[in-house]
Amino acid sequence: GESVGLHLPTLSVQEGDNSIINCAYSNSASDYFIWYKQESGKGPQFIIDIRSNMDKRQGQRVTVLLNKTVKHLSLQIAATQPGDSAVYFCAENDAYKYIFGTGTRLKVLA
């Protein structure tokens, strides 16, 4: 079936550096994608979204890039802070529901 996956299960980044979290999706018909952040013991929180008619979208310190040719999504976090430590999920829209990836844990090193 269709699936969303992530290349790296754990990413360690020095505080102040930029982080890049990647995601591959397999459904070429998906037209909407979301990145979520999940802190320990909490539910996922929306970070940023992007529609398939866009290649790039920027938020505050975060940028999502979409490459439809290779079905790849990435989340860039600028000047990573300790508060960014969490698990990050990408999700693709499938009609009325979403398909989530397994997640990447981001560890910020002091």
Add this chain to the structure above:
Amino acid sequence: NAGVTQTPKFQVLKTGQSMTLQCAQDMNHNSMYWYRQDPGMGLRLIYYSASEGTTDKGEVPNGYNVSRLNKREFSLRLESAAPSQTSVYFCASSGGGLITGEQFFGPGTRLTVL
């Protein structure tokens, strides 16, 4: 606004017991969802309700039933709990429609089945 609320926060059951997880949202959203999250894994959709009065199976519906009680409330029932249902359960809601937009998640229910 409280957003999405879930009760209980924690629950321990014995094999074969039944229980209902409650979820409510105050954002006037059309769509609601139940997910389970196992250690080291992503969210897997159990059931969803695209709009009031409709429910549909997700990826892992076996052993569960749902009720969309009204636009605000969406409950998940385990009729006969099994150890394999030990997990964290998240309820979510979204505005709805074919492009659903952001999903808002509740804080989760940690369920242990002995």
